Amino acid sequence: MEKKIIKTDILIIGGGTAGCYAAIYLGENCNYSVAVVDKAAIKRSGCLSAGVNALNAYITEGHQPIDYVEYASKDAEGIVREDLLLDISERLNKVTHDMENRGLTILKDEKGNYVSRGWRNLKINGENIKPLLAKEVLKQKNVKVYEHINITDLRSDGSVRGAYGFGINDGVFYEFKSKAVLIATGGASGLYRPNNPEGQAHQMWYSPFNTGAGYCMGIISGAEMTTFEMRFIALRCKDTIAPTGTIAQGAGAKQVNSFGEIYEDKYGLTTSQRLWGTVTENSEGRGPCYLKTTGIDKEKENELLKAYLNMAPMQTLKWAATKGPSEKDVEIEGTEPYVVGGHTASGFWVDNKRMTTLKGLFAAGDVAGGAPQKYVTGALAEGEIAAEGIIEYIEKEYDDKENEGLLSGLSNTCKEGYEKGLKRKSVLEGTRRYRVRDLERAMQKIMDEYAGGIKTDYKYTVHGLDIADERIGELSKMLDYTDINDTHDLLELYELRERLVVARVLIAHLKVREETRWHSFQENADHPEKSPEFDCYINSYMKDGRITVIKRKLVKV
Amino acid sequence: MGAVTDRAKCIGCGRCIDVCPGNVIRKDEQGKAYLKYESDCWSCAACVKECPMKAIYLRLPPEYGGTGADMYARKNKNITTWEIVRADGEVIRYTTDTEEANKY
Numbered sequence: 001m002e003k004k005i006i007k008t009d010i011l012i013i014g015g016g017t018a019g020c021y022a023a024i025y026l027g028e029n030c031n032y033s034v035a036v037v038d039k040a041a042i043k044r045s046g047c048l049s050a051g052v053n054a055l056n057a058y059i060t061e062g063h064q065p066i067d068y069v070e071y072a073s074k075d076a077e078g079i080v081r082e083d084l085l086l087d088i089s090e091r092l093n094k095v096t097h098d099m100e101n102r103g104l105t106i107l108k109d110e111k112g113n114y115v116s117r118g119w120r121n122l123k124i125n126g127e128n129i130k131p132l133l134a135k136e137v138l139k140q141k142n143v144k145v146y147e148h149i150n151i152t153d154l155r156s157d158g159s160v161r162g163a164y165g166f167g168i169n170d171g172v173f174y175e176f177k178s179k180a181v182l183i184a185t186g187g188a189s190g191l192y193r194p195n196n197p198e199g200q201a202h203q204m205w206y207s208p209f210n211t212g213a214g215y216c217m218g219i220i221s222g223a224e225m226t227t228f229e230m231r232f233i234a235l236r237c238k239d240t241i242a243p244t245g246t247i248a249q250g251a252g253a254k255q256v257n258s259f260g261e262i263y264e265d266k267y268g269l270t271t272s273q274r275l276w277g278t279v280t281e282n283s284e285g286r287g288p289c290y291l292k293t294t295g296i297d298k299e300k301e302n303e304l305l306k307a308y309l310n311m312a313p314m315q316t317l318k319w320a321a322t323k324g325p326s327e328k329d330v331e332i333e334g335t336e337p338y339v340v341g342g343h344t345a346s347g348f349w350v351d352n353k354r355m356t357t358l359k360g361l362f363a364a365g366d367v368a369g370g371a372p373q374k375y376v377t378g379a380l381a382e383g384e385i386a387a388e389g390i391i392e393y394i395e396k397e398y399d400d401k402e403n404e405g406l407l408s409g410l411s412n413t414c415k416e417g418y419e420k421g422l423k424r425k426s427v428l429e430g431t432r433r434y435r436v437r438d439l440e441r442a443m444q445k446i447m448d449e450y451a452g453g454i455k456t457d458y459k460y461t462v463h464g465l466d467i468a469d470e471r472i473g474e475l476s477k478m479l480d481y482t483d484i485n486d487t488h489d490l491l492e493l494y495e496l497r498e499r500l501v502v503a504r505v506l507i508a509h510l511k512v513r514e515e516t517r518w519h520s521f522q523e524n525a526d527h528p529e530k531s532p533e534f535d536c537y538i539n540s541y542m543k544d545g546r547i548t549v550i551k552r553k554l555v556k557v
Numbered sequence: 558m559g560a561v562t563d564r565a566k567c568i569g570c571g572r573c574i575d576v577c578p579g580n581v582i583r584k585d586e587q588g589k590a591y592l593k594y595e596s597d598c599w600s601c602a603a604c605v606k607e608c609p610m611k612a613i614y615l616r617l618p619p620e621y622g623g624t625g626a627d628m629y630a631r632k633n634k635n636i637t638t639w640e641i642v643r644a645d646g647e648v649i650r651y652t653t654d655t656e657e658a659n660k661y
Contacts, residue, residue: 040578049578049601053659107658117661127637128655148580168580199558200618202579202599209579209599239621250661300661306651307659309639313602313615313628314559320641320649321617321626488580488594 001166001419003173006146008035010390011162011178013151013214016046017376018365019184020133021095021383022390027140030391035176037146039168039491040209042134046186047207047342047366048376051127053246053311055106056375057092060116065089068120069557072373075270077517078535079227080345081370082557083352088371091381096122099380103132117249127310129376149174151213152494153414154181154221157403160361163217164414171422171487173415179398180360180390183348184383187232187340187366188212188502190440193448193455194336195241198441203314205234205241206338214367215339216498218348219505224357224541226369226552227345228502229509229522231337233458235275238331242312244291247330250307251300253291255332257281263289267519271343275334276519279457290329301326334520336444336454339502342366342374344521349539353389354382357541360393362386421493424484433483436492439475443500446471451507458520462511469507476500508547509538558618559598560605561627564589566612573604573613582613606632 009032012019019036026034038045059065068089073080100106107115107123114122137143148168155162155177162176189206202208219225235244247253255264255278263286267277278289296304301324308315319325341347347369348356355362363369364386365379374382447453450468452460479497484490515531516524537552560582562573569588582604583593590613592598604613605628615628624644631638639651 040580041575044576044601044603045578049599049603053661105656105658107660115658123658123661125653125655125658127653128635147575196618196620199596200620202597203559203618204599207578207599208597239618246659246661250659303660306653307661309637309651309653310655310659313605313630313639314600314617314621316639316651317615317617317626317628317641318621318623320628321623321643322621491580 001171001173001415003175003415005175005177006035007177008033008144009179009394010034010182011176012036012182012184013163014038014046014183014185015042015137015145016184016186016365017048017133017379018383019182020137021380022182022184022364022387023137023143024140025384025387027137027143031142032391032394034143035146035178036137036143037149037151037165037176039148039150041147042137042145043131046130047210048126048130049207050313051311052129052376053124053126053243053307054117055096055122055124055377056120056245057373057377058096058116058120058122059089059093060119063119068092071120076230076345076372077530078554079230079517079537080372081555083555084350084371086557087352087385088374088378088381091384092377095377095380095384102136104129121249123250125310150491150494152217154217154361155407155410156221156358157406159359159399161402161407164411166418166487166490168487168491173418175411179394180362182362182364182386182390183214183218183367184363184365185214185367186210187338187342187346188215188499189338190444191339191447191499191503191506192336192453193444195333195454196239203239203241205236205335206340210366211495212339212498212502214363215347216501218356218358218361219501219542221358222541222543223361224349224539225505226347226349226537226539228339228506228540229513229538230344230346230518231521232340232343233275233337233520234335235278235332236335237315238333240312240315240318241335242308242315244332246307247291247293247304247325251293251296251304253293253330255289256292256329257286257289259286272518272521278332279334279520283457288331290331292329293325294327294329296326298326334454334458336448337452337458339506340366341369341371342379344372345370353392354386355389355393360398362390418490421484421490422487424482432481434478434481436482436489436496439478439482440496440499443472443475443496443503447503451510452523459523459525460510461525465507465511469504472500472503472507505540505547508540508549512538512549558595558616559600560592560613561616562589562591563612564591566610568610570609572607572609576603576607578603602630605630606637
C-alpha cells in the first residue's frame with residue numbers, strides 16, 4: 001500500500017454541514033492551513049445530499065435565544081446541555097443571514113421580512129445548500145479538500161494530532177498530521193433493521209453513509225460520550241421515509257388514525273410523544289395512521305410536490321405515480337432508531353469550545369452531544385464555535401512535542417490493518433468466510449429484536465439487552481473473517497466496525513437508564529415510568545475494550 | 558432500487574460516480590456507469606441532476622404503490638426540469654428554481 005503523508009495545521013474530518021462551515025470560517029478568519037477530508041465528494045456528501053426544505057432553528061421576532069433553549073430542553077425532558085444550546089441559539093440568526101448572503105434562497109414577504117413556519121422555522125429552497133457550501137469552501141485559499149478518503153482512526157499520543165485513512169479509489173494509505181482535529185462525521189444510521197427490505201434498505205431518513213465513524217474513532221481512543229440512549233426515531237412518510245414537517249407544519253395537516261380521529265393531543269406534542277402516539281394507535285388496532293391531507297386544493301398539492309423535489313424526490317415520484325396528497329392522506333410510520341446528536345443529545349461530551357475530552361479533538365454537528373434540535377443552522381453555528389475554539393487552542397494550548405515512537409507505531413498498525421484486510425482473501429482461502437453485508441444484516445436483526453427496534457415497538461428489556469450485547473460481541477469477532485476483495489469492501493468493513501462499536505455503547509447506555517425518559521426513543525419495559533433519580537446525563541468511555549458508564553449532573557443556564 | 562442507469566445513453570463522463578455521496582456507482586468494462594452497489598443507493602438524486610445525458614434516473618420501487626414510474630432531471634444553473642414517466646405513458650413535468658423558496 002502506497003503511503004502519503006499530508007501536513008496541515010487543522011484537519012476537518014467530514015465535509016458535511018458543520019465541517020464545511022467550519023472550513024469557511026477558518027478560511028476567512030485565519031491563515032492556518034486546513035484540510036477537509038471526506039469519504040465522498042463534498043458537493044453532495046452528508047445529510048443534505050438531496051437538499052432541505054426549511055431552516056428549523058431560527059429565532060423569529062418577539063423571541064429570544066433562551067426561548068429556543070427552553071423549547072429544546074422541554075422536548076428532551078430536561079436531558080440537554082443548556083450551556084451548549086444557548087451559545088448555538090445565540091448564533092442561529094447570524095448564520096442564517098450569512099447563508100442568505102452566500103446565495104441561499106429564503107422566503108420573504110413583500111416587505112422583505114422572512115416568512116416563518118411557526119416561531120422557529122423559515123421556508124427556504126435548500127436544494128442547492130450543499131453545492132453552495134462546497135463552493136464557498138473551495139474559494140478559501142488556505143483550505144484544501146481531500147475527497148473519497150475514508151478516515152478510520154485518530155492519530156493521538158495523548159493529544160490528537162491528525163488521523164489515518166485510505167483512499168477508496170486510489171488505495172493509498174493516508175496519514176494526516178495536524179495540530180488540531182475537528183470531527184464532523186455526522187451520526188450513526190444502519191444500526192437497526194430498517195423500514196424497507198433488502199434492495200430498498202437505504203431508503204431511510206438519515207444518511208445511510210453516516211455510519212458512526214466519528215463516534216467510533218472517539219470511543220476507541222477513550223473519548224467520553226454522552227446520552228447515546230436518547231435515540232432518534234423519526235416519524236416519516238411511509239416507504240419513502242420522507243420528512244413530514246412540510247405537510248404537518250407547512251400545510252397544516254393533522255395526524256389521524258384509520259378512523260379519522262385526530263390523536264396527537266392524546267399523547268403530547270414533543271417529538272418522541274408524536275411518534276409514540278402513532279406507535280400506540282397502531283398497536284391498539286387503530287392504524288395505519290396518516291397526515292390528513294385530502295381536500296387540499298390542487299395548487300397547494302402542486303407546491304407540495306415541488307417542495308419535495310428539493311429534499312426527498314422519491315416522495316414526489318410516489319405521489320405522481322400513484323395518488324397525490326389531495327386525493328389520499330399521507331400514511332406515516334416510525335423509522336428505525338438512529339444515534340444522531342443534531343436531533344437528540346447523543347454524542348461526544350464537549351466543553352464550550354467544542355473540545356472533546358481528548359486534547360486537540362473538537363466535535364461539531366451531529367457527532368457532538370448535549371445539544372438537540374440543532375438542525376442545519378445549529379450545525380453551522382456549532383461548526384463556527386468549534387473553529388473559533390481550534391484557533392484559540394493552537395495559539396494557547398497546543399504543544400508541538402510529539403511522542404514519535406508511539407505515533408509511528410500507530411501509523412504502522414493502522415496501515416497493516418488495511419493491508420491485512422486487502423490480502424485477506426488469500427489468507428482465508430478454504431476457511432470460514434463471511435460477507436460484510438451478511439454480518440451487517442445480522443447486527444440489524446439483533447438490534448431490532450433485542451435492543452428496542454421496530455419489531456418491539458421500540459421497547460426493550462434488560463434481559464434482551466444482555467442478549468444483544470453478547471451477540472454484538474460475537475459479531476465483532478467475526479470481522480476478521482470477512483471476504484474483502486477491494487478498497488470498497490474495506491470501506492464496508494470499517495463502516496460495520498463503526499456501527500458495532502456504536503451499538504455496544506448504545507446498549508450500555510440503554511441498560512443504565514433504569515427509567516423511561518422518552519417514550520419510544522428510550523422505552524425501558526422493565527422501568528416504564530420516568531424517575532427523578534435519572535435527572536442526569538449518562539456518559540461513558542472505553543478503556544482497554546471495556547465500557548465504563550458514569551452519571552453526570554445536569555448543566556443549566 | 559433507486560437510481561438506475563441507461564448504459565446506451567451513458568457517455569462515461571464519470572460525473573455521477575464522483576458526486577454520489579455513497580460511492581455506489583462505478584464504471585463497467587466499457588467505461589459506462591452502473592450501480593455496482595445498487596441496494597446502497599439513498600435515492601438522493603444527486604447523480605440524476607448531475608448527468609448531462611439523462612442516462613441515470615430514479616425508479617419507483619414496486620413496494621411503494623402504483624404500477625411503476627421513472628424520474629429524470631436536468632439541472633441548468635438554478636433551474637431543474639424534472640420529468641416523471643408513468644407506467645401508463647403519461648409524462649408529468651415540474652420545474653424547480655433554487656431562487657424560488659418553497660411555499661410550505
